[in-house]
Amino acid sequence: MKRFSMLALGLMAVLVAAAAMATSAFAVQPSNLPTGVKAFTGASEGKTIYHSESGDIECETAAGTGEETSNEPPLGPFHIDFHKCKLVGLGTICTGLGELTAGDILVLGTWHLVFDREVGKAFTGLTVGTLFLVNLVHFSCGALILIETKGEVLCLDLKPTEANTKHSYHCTGASATKANEEWCMGGEVAEACTGEWLLPELEESVNHAPFKLATELALGNATYAVAVTGMI
Numbered sequence: 289m290k291r292f293s294m295l296a297l298g299l300m301a302v303l304v305a306a307a308a309m310a311t312s313a314f315a316v317q318p319s320n321l322p323t324g325v326k327a328f329t330g331a332s333e334g335k336t337i338y339h340s341e342s343g344d345i346e347c348e349t350a351a352g353t354g355e356e357t358s359n360e361p362p363l364g365p366f367h368i369d370f371h372k373c374k375l376v377g378l379g380t381i382c383t384g385l386g387e388l389t390a391g392d393i394l395v396l397g398t399w400h401l402v403f404d405r406e407v408g409k410a411f412t413g414l415t416v417g418t419l420f421l422v423n424l425v426h427f428s429c430g431a432l433i434l435i436e437t438k439g440e441v442l443c444l445d446l447k448p449t450e451a452n453t454k455h456s457y458h459c460t461g462a463s464a465t466k467a468n469e470e471w472c473m474g475g476e477v478a479e480a481c482t483g484e485w486l487l488p489e490l491e492e493s494v495n496h497a498p499f500k501l502a503t504e505l506a507l508g509n510a511t512y513a514v515a516v517t518g519m520i
Contacts, residue, residue, distance in 0.1 A: 318401045318416050318448075321517045323359040328510045330354065333456070336370060336506040339464040340492045342433060345382055347393065348372035350508065354399060362401040366420065369394055375429045382435070385426040397422045403472035403481065404444055411472075411481060416448040418457055419471055419488065434495050440488035441504045442469050451517040455510050461490075461503020 320326070332350035352368035370393040373382040384393035397420055404417025420441040428434050443457035460468040467487050474483020491499040 318361065318403060319359055320356060320362045320401065322514065325355060325357060326512055326514070326516065327355040328353070328512045330366075330368070330508055330510045333507040333509060336504065336508075338437075338502065338504055339461055340435070340437075340494075340502040341464060341500050342375070342429070342435060342492070342494045343378075344376040345373055345429070346376055347391075350506075352508075354510070363398055365397070366399050367394070367396055373427075375433070378430075380430040380433070382427050382429040385428075393425065393427045395422055395425055401445075402442075403476055404442065404469055405472075405485070407468060407470050407487065411476075416445045417469060417471055418443045418445060422490065435492055436496075436499075437490065437492040437502060438499075439490040439502075441490055442467065442471050442488035443506070443508070444469060449517060451515040453512050453515050455512075455516065457508055457510070459504050459506040459508075461505050464503060465501050467503055 330350075330352035332347075336347045336350055338345040338347070347370035349372065350368055350370045352366055354366035355364045356362055357364040371389075372391045373393050374380060374391065375382055381391050382393065383390050387394065400419045400421065402417055402419045403411070404415050405411045420443065422438055422441060424436060424438045426434070426436050441459055441461075443459040446456045446458060448455070462468055470485045470487050472481035472483055473486055474481060476482060488503075490502045490504060492502040493499045
């Protein structure tokens with residue numbers, strides 16, 4: 289009987305370990321279907337507002353391109369040209385380093401598909417965002433203000449599970465120090481983040497001062513040649 293009990297306990301331990309491994313193995317990651325390399329074009333819908341220590345900067349329009357070079361998880365490079373950018377209030381035009389047209393700012397980086405939720409709110413359903421990792425950008429607003437910005441912009445995908453050639457997203461930074469959404473570093477099990485919820489960290493430096501927080505408020509879209517569904 290004692291030997292049987294020990295065998296039973298051993299079997300139970302094996303089953304518990306297997307269950308734990310299965311739970312880990314079935315952690316959900318967002319993905320875009322169909323899989324494979326996909327290119328897209330993008331555009332802003334209305335103005336893009338950059339909240340920063342130096343004040344709000346508005347860009348009238350933006351157009352971009354990108355591609356999905358991996359699907360596990362989905363990510364790839366992006367290229368966005370902002371046009372007619374100016375410092376709100378002063379009306380000073382802001383222009384990127386090396387740009388030939390005043391008011392143009394080029395932003396490069398990579399994007400990643402991630403789980404998303406409102407800051408501090410319950411993660412209900414499967415909500416997906418696009419995390420833009422922004423390379424260092426230099427631009428000047430007039431002769432006296434040099435701005436460097438880098439970091440992360442998180443944008444909620446509005447209808448990720450619908451099969452469409454066009455998908456819209458909303459970036460909802462409310463002020464230079466307040467992001468409205470956070471993203472999950474890791475997968476999802478039973479509507480819970482298996483990693484850590486993180487705030488996007490966009491930063492700026494004015495005239496080479498230490499970097500401080502910034503955010504972006506924008507509505508934009510991405511258009512694919514084929515209908516894309518965010519299977520999550």
